[in-house]
Amino acid sequence: MKEKKRDIRALTKEQLRDFFIEKGEKAFRGNQVYEWLWKKGAHSFDDMTNLSKETRLFLDTYFDINHIKVDDMQRSQDGTIKNAVKLHDGLTVESVLIPTATRTTACVSSQVGCSLNCEFCATARLKRMRNLQPDEIYDQVVAIDQQSRMYHGFPLSNIVFMGMGEPLMNYNNVLKSIEKITGEDGLGMSPKRITLSTSGVPKMMKKLADDGPKFNLALSLHSAIDEKRTKIMPFNEQFPLADIKEALKYWYDKTGTRVTYEYVVWKGINDTIDDVHELIKFCKVIPCKVNIIEYNSIDDPRFEQASPKAIDLYKTQLERNHIIVNVRRSRGKDIDAACGQLANKQ
Incomplete structure (x- = not known):
């Protein structure tokens, strides 16, 4: 019976060297193959x-x-x-190249579908089909780097784990992919240019802090009031804000790195002065900055972009309390490539 072929990128460099020795070849062949796989993306x-x-x-x-x-x-x-990325088993995820005048950012996926159930996100409607392997995440970065060079004339500068899936629910594979992306025998990118965004899984946030990451952490927050957050992000019932605050303090104590809070403001949901005051209180837990993100429609009448006046209220009040705040305008909306829109529509 013919032996089933193995996925070569599941092997470490040492395992590849051992394989060649076992077959009567020179060990350095393993180094050569490893370089082709992870440095050159063969x-x-x-x-x-x-x-x-x-x-x-x-x-x-x-x-x-x-x-x-x-x-x-x-x-x-x-x-x-926006890329529709076909995986070896026929499943599809999406990844995005976001260009500005000074940099290009890869938004990569970590799961096929998603483990969580945020009401405002198109990906959540797909449910989780499986986790991505480290090489499948790495390959998205390589493909976007090639596109950045081809269409914008310079290499990829930043990576955000904000595509399909909850990265902390695919913890080991995500961290292994970052090792390959940042390693000297991989792509050699700086971990400071990588941001992992989580919807808030306290136990895994603490584990991440213990593992001493060099990359950045963002929290998809959207409300600092438990009842409201549970309505739009039902899993918040299992992972309430008190637990998330504790995990954030743990993160900061261990890493000394501030966290970015991603925050969409919706009309009639979280656009009142009370919402702003609760966010300001939340921001006092650890050093942080806030990204106010433009809402991108997924054809759900419950969610509508808040008025410019409401956005300005957040910005003014946060700044008055000495909290760094950026208002992010979405890109790629005409091709459903903006934040929250990735859903394999084709």
Whole structure:
């Protein structure tokens, strides 16, 4: 019976070296293959041109490279690119390239669908089908880096884990992907240019703090009032704000790094002065900054962008209390590539 091929990118460098030794080859071949896989992003053994044809055929006998494929690419009027990314098993996720005058940011997915149930997010309607492997996350970054160079003339500068899925519900694979993205034997990107965004899973936030990450943390907050947050993010009932505050304090004590709060303001939901005051109190828990994000419609009449007056109220009051606040305008809305819109519509 023919032996089933293994996914070669599931092996460490040491395991690859051991494989070559076991087959009577030189150990350094493992280093060469590892570099092709993780530094150069090779999707085929034929690409590994410093290996003999015999070695490439030999590798193909035992292994597969389960790489992604950009199945569909849409370009927005503002330069944003949305990719429908086909995985090796036929499932699809989406990733986005967000350009500005000075940088390009990759918004990558970590799950097919999502483990959580935020009412305002299109991805939540898909439910979670599976977690992405480290190489599938890494491949999204490589593809967007290539697009950044091709369409904008410079390499990818930043990465946000704000695509489909809750990154902390795919903890090990997400951290392994960041190791490959930041490692010297990988893409060598600075971890300071990576932000992991969570909807708030206290136990995993503490675990992350214990693991001493060098990247940034963002919390998708949207209300600092438990009752309101539970209405729009029902899982808040299991992970209430008191537990999240405790996890944030733990994070700051361990890392000394401030957190960014992502916050959408909706008409009739969280646009009152009481909402603003509760957010200000929440911001006093640890050093932080607030990103007020424009709402992107998912055709749900319950959610409507708040008035400019309400946004200005938040901005003015936060600044008056010496809290850093940025108002973020969404990009890629014309191709459903904006925050909260990723749902594999095609």
